[in-house]
Amino acid sequence: MISVLHIFFMPIENQLAEHRSYLMRFARLQLRNEAWAEDAVSETMLAALSKPQSFGNRSQLKTWLVGILKHKVIDVLRQRQREVVLVDDEGDGGEELDALMFKADGHYANKPTEWGNPEQELNSRQFFTVLEACAEKLPAAMGRVFLMREWLELPSEEICKELQLTPTNLYVQLHRARLRLRECLEINWFGNRAAS
Amino acid sequence: MILRRTCKEVSALLVAREDRDLPLVERVALRFHLAACSACPAFERQLLTMRNAFQRWRHYSEE
Numbered sequence: 228m229i230s231v232l233h234i235f236f237m238p239i240e241n242q243l244a245e246h247r248s249y250l251m252r253f254a255r256l257q258l259r260n261e262a263w264a265e266d267a268v269s270e271t272m273l274a275a276l277s278k279p280q281s282f283g284n285r286s287q288l289k290t291w292l293v294g295i296l297k298h299k300v301i302d303v304l305r306q307r308q309r310e311v312v313l314v315d316d317e318g319d320g321g322e323e324l325d326a327l328m329f330k331a332d333g334h335y336a337n338k339p340t341e342w343g344n345p346e347q348e349l350n351s352r353q354f355f356t357v358l359e360a361c362a363e364k365l366p367a368a369m370g371r372v373f374l375m376r377e378w379l380e381l382p383s384e385e386i387c388k389e390l391q392l393t394p395t396n397l398y399v400q401l402h403r404a405r406l407r408l409r410e411c412l413e414i415n416w417f418g419n420r421a422a423s
Numbered sequence: 424m425i426l427r428r429t430c431k432e433v434s435a436l437l438v439a440r441e442d443r444d445l446p447l448v449e450r451v452a453l454r455f456h457l458a459a460c461s462a463c464p465a466f467e468r469q470l471l472t473m474r475n476a477f478q479r480w481r482h483y484s485e486e
Contacts (some may be wrong), residue, residue, distance in 0.1 A: 333429025342472050405441060408473065
């Protein structure tokens with residue numbers, strides 16, 4: 228209780244510093260570039276310091292900061308638009324995944340497994356650590372586009388507009404990202420659970 | 424057989440459905456295939472789990 232009160236009465240700049248590493252984690256995951264992530268988090272801190280009165284008591288400080296960070300991340304993506312969508316050197320592995328999943332006649336090589344009780348899995352914090360690690364393993368350009376959709380919750384049309392992507396190009400990137408994530412979760416979470 | 428789809432085609436449609444509206448013919452073809460296939464419904468449930476996981480993850484990220 229004392230520590231909670233201690234944080235509550237801290238000066239605003241100290242409270243913000245407490246959340247910096249948390250914000251950096253999400254900025255890094257979305258932007259895949261340390262310098263861009265630093266920029267987005269610094270801008271978030273400056274915005275919070277310049278208008279602390281707009282925080283008031285309407286939400287938790289962290290919720291408020293994450294809300295600001297999302298806007299700052301979109302600003303960075305907009306400024307760096309030409310670099311954001313550069314194709315990754317490592318390729319996207321889409322064809323290899325297809326070849327692993329399906330036989331030549333279009334049937335599954337191995338039937339998809341049941342993932343157990345999803346509600347139970349989604350109550351596990353550890354599951355989300357694995358989910359984040361899987362998102363982090365996506366190639367940089369694909370990961371940025373995918374998280375614009377899933378973390379920033381931007382509509383497809385807006386992502387196309389911001390990054391000057393064709394809808395076809397965007398859907399191919401999202402498609403491959405989803406298949407990679409599914410594969411990663413299957414191997415690193417659901418497969419292990421079935422085996423244990 | 425305008426509505427016949429392979430499992431590979433259906434998996435592509437199921438993933439695409441996460442990000443955009445499918446044309447009517449594809450929606451019908453998908454429904455027919457899922458009703459008759461023993462493998463694809465499990466893939467559909469996996470995608471649903473992922474969709475719910477990302478919703479929950481967004482919520483956790485702001486808690």
